[in-house]
Amino acid sequence: MNHMDRQIRVAILGCGTIGSELATFIDSDECQQAQVSALYDLDQSRSISLRNKLLSNPRVTESIEEILLDADVSLVIEAAGPDAIQSYSKDIVLAGKHLMVMSVGGLLHGDIYAELDSIASESGSQIFVPSGAVGGIDAIKACRDQLDVVILTTKKHPDTILDISVGNIKKDSDRKYPREIFYGTALDAVKRFPFNINVAATISLAGIGPIRTMVKIVADPQVSGNVHEIYASGSSGIMRFTMENIPHPENPRTSYMAILAAIETMKHSSGRGIRIGT
Amino acid sequence: MNHMDRQIRVAILGCGTIGSELATFIDSDECQQAQVSALYDLDQSRSISLRNKLLSNPRVTESIEEILLDADVSLVIEAAGPDAIQSYSKDIVLAGKHLMVMSVGGLLHGDIYAELDSIASESGSQIFVPSGAVGGIDAIKACRDQLDVVILTTKKHPDTILDISVGNIKKDSDRKYPREIFYGTALDAVKRFPFNINVAATISLAGIGPIRTMVKIVADPQVSGNVHEIYASGSSGIMRFTMENIPHPENPRTSYMAILAAIETMKHSSGRGIRIGT
Numbered sequence: 304m305n306h307m308d309r310q311i312r313v314a315i316l317g318c319g320t321i322g323s324e325l326a327t328f329i330d331s332d333e334c335q336q337a338q339v340s341a342l343y344d345l346d347q348s349r350s351i352s353l354r355n356k357l358l359s360n361p362r363v364t365e366s367i368e369e370i371l372l373d374a375d376v377s378l379v380i381e382a383a384g385p386d387a388i389q390s391y392s393k394d395i396v397l398a399g400k401h402l403m404v405m406s407v408g409g410l411l412h413g414d415i416y417a418e419l420d421s422i423a424s425e426s427g428s429q430i431f432v433p434s435g436a437v438g439g440i441d442a443i444k445a446c447r448d449q450l451d452v453v454i455l456t457t458k459k460h461p462d463t464i465l466d467i468s469v470g471n472i473k474k475d476s477d478r479k480y481p482r483e484i485f486y487g488t489a490l491d492a493v494k495r496f497p498f499n500i501n502v503a504a505t506i507s508l509a510g511i512g513p514i515r516t517m518v519k520i521v522a523d524p525q526v527s528g529n530v531h532e533i534y535a536s537g538s539s540g541i542m543r544f545t546m547e548n549i550p551h552p553e554n555p556r557t558s559y560m561a562i563l564a565a566i567e568t569m570k571h572s573s574g575r576g577i578r579i580g581t
Numbered sequence: 582m583n584h585m586d587r588q589i590r591v592a593i594l595g596c597g598t599i600g601s602e603l604a605t606f607i608d609s610d611e612c613q614q615a616q617v618s619a620l621y622d623l624d625q626s627r628s629i630s631l632r633n634k635l636l637s638n639p640r641v642t643e644s645i646e647e648i649l650l651d652a653d654v655s656l657v658i659e660a661a662g663p664d665a666i667q668s669y670s671k672d673i674v675l676a677g678k679h680l681m682v683m684s685v686g687g688l689l690h691g692d693i694y695a696e697l698d699s700i701a702s703e704s705g706s707q708i709f710v711p712s713g714a715v716g717g718i719d720a721i722k723a724c725r726d727q728l729d730v731v732i733l734t735t736k737k738h739p740d741t742i743l744d745i746s747v748g749n750i751k752k753d754s755d756r757k758y759p760r761e762i763f764y765g766t767a768l769d770a771v772k773r774f775p776f777n778i779n780v781a782a783t784i785s786l787a788g789i790g791p792i793r794t795m796v797k798i799v800a801d802p803q804v805s806g807n808v809h810e811i812y813a814s815g816s817s818g819i820m821r822f823t824m825e826n827i828p829h830p831e832n833p834r835t836s837y838m839a840i841l842a843a844i845e846t847m848k849h850s851s852g853r854g855i856r857i858g859t
Contacts, residue, residue, distance in 0.1 A: 338722050423853060441842070540837075564723040
């Protein structure tokens with residue numbers, strides 16, 4: 304029940320849509336408690352382009368190791384994709400940094416979630432998983448032990464779905480839409496749609512786990528943004544949460560809301576005063 | 582971004598259904614980080630009865646002032662009603678204690694919310710307002726600046742509604758049900774239904790405020806628990822959250838879920854490791 308220092312030095316891993324938006328927020332007047340201190344992207348031209356838009360003139364690093372060794376960095380925001388979580392999240396926490404995870408699907412692979420939780424519990428580092436593009440994570444985690452059923456139905460435009468088992472789901476005039484293209488566990492959903500279904504990972508980690516949480520994905524050309532419907536039931540009652548999110552203008556796979564949720568999580572992790580919500 | 586001490590000493594204000602449930606959880610093996618240190622209730626027999634059920638043998642106090650002066654107490658859980666918030670919340674925070682607010686409606690009176698936020702920001706005390714009997718507070722607070730409309734519709738059995746302007750809304754065979762008995766701002770809802778509509782206060786504080794958040798209350802004898810429906814829309818999209826909560830067996834005005842949300846908030850405020858949700 305305490306706070307990060309007033310001035311949190313943040314490193315951003317991944318300078319795509321999400322990383323850039325978060326860096327820009329931290330760089331703004333609205334965010335007094337933090338500043339962007341370092342940037343990393345596999346494609347260094349993206350880090351440089353982002354640096355040139357920021358007032359705080361962060362360091363562009365050539366490797367993640369440079370960030371791990373930088374004693375000045377206290378929080379690492381991962382916006383680099385699920386592979387980065389698998390490769391670097393433990394090192395980040397072992398290096399004594401706090402971590403915010405955007406590619407939540409990466410936490411479902413192997414034992415990484417339990418290992419990270421344990422390392423962070425020992426070290427005092429904190430790991431933040433924002434609610435992302437859905438609401439109701441608060442209720443799902445509060446009622447976790449009472450829930451029997453959690454089902455996520457996600458509807459997306461076929462052009463924005465990337466199924467790694469078959470490639471892009473292109474709109475195909477021979478096909479009938481809307482069409483259910485997947486029904487299975489959150490664990491399997493994250494494996495097949497690693498760039499689409501972070502919310503499935505977040506819901507399963509908050510609730511009854513990646514094997515018991517079921518996911519249905521519907522390709523629907525009538526949907527312009529992302530539609531997420533959560534149904535959960537158990538001895539505490541029944542919940543239904545529906546979100547129709549506006550897509551991010553620069554990357555239609557990303558909900559604007561996922562970025563807003565990460566910003567709100569940052570505000571609370573570094574802020575003082577009244578904290579609303581579970 | 583740090584934690585309360587491993588052993589948080591908790592004082593409970595109000596030993597009714599909610600205070601007793603929370604004390605029992607803190608007293609259990611499941612809660613390693615906290616222990617119940619003091620109890621207060623206007624009706625001292627309730628404090629004594631609760632103490633006798635707890636292993637930690639907390640002190641039964643005769644006044645709230647005794648708790649304020651007790652340097653051992655680091656967290657005060659208010660479960661005593663909106664009047665206690667108005668009368669004592671500032672003193673609690675000024676005394677350097679953390680505060681968890683269950684009677685959230687009490688925060689809507691006068692300037693108390695802004696004052697508390699300011700005192701807590703200065704002192705480093707934290708004030709927790711759990712999500713209560715609804716889900717989606719996470720999304721509402723993340724999208725706060727993008728939302729134009731937030732409407733809560735609450736359906737309750739007539740026997741569980743206490744309208745202080747007319748007394749209990751008894752089931753009346755001359756009346757047609759379901760019947761809308763209130764439509765107005767969250768601020769007015771909290772004034773007329775102080776024991777029913779904490780969720781309206783929580784939603785309004787998380788979102789667009791108690792004057793712009795609208796509340797509809799429907800008396801419906803077909804409803805056994807509480808049904809809360811939230812509709813919110815704006816430039817980030819449209820959200821709909823529906824909760825059908827099982828009522829608490831000992832107090833049908835209380836949703837079991839409100840207690841679960843408070844327990845989850847406690848776990849996170851005192852815990853370490855991975856934190857899921859905004």
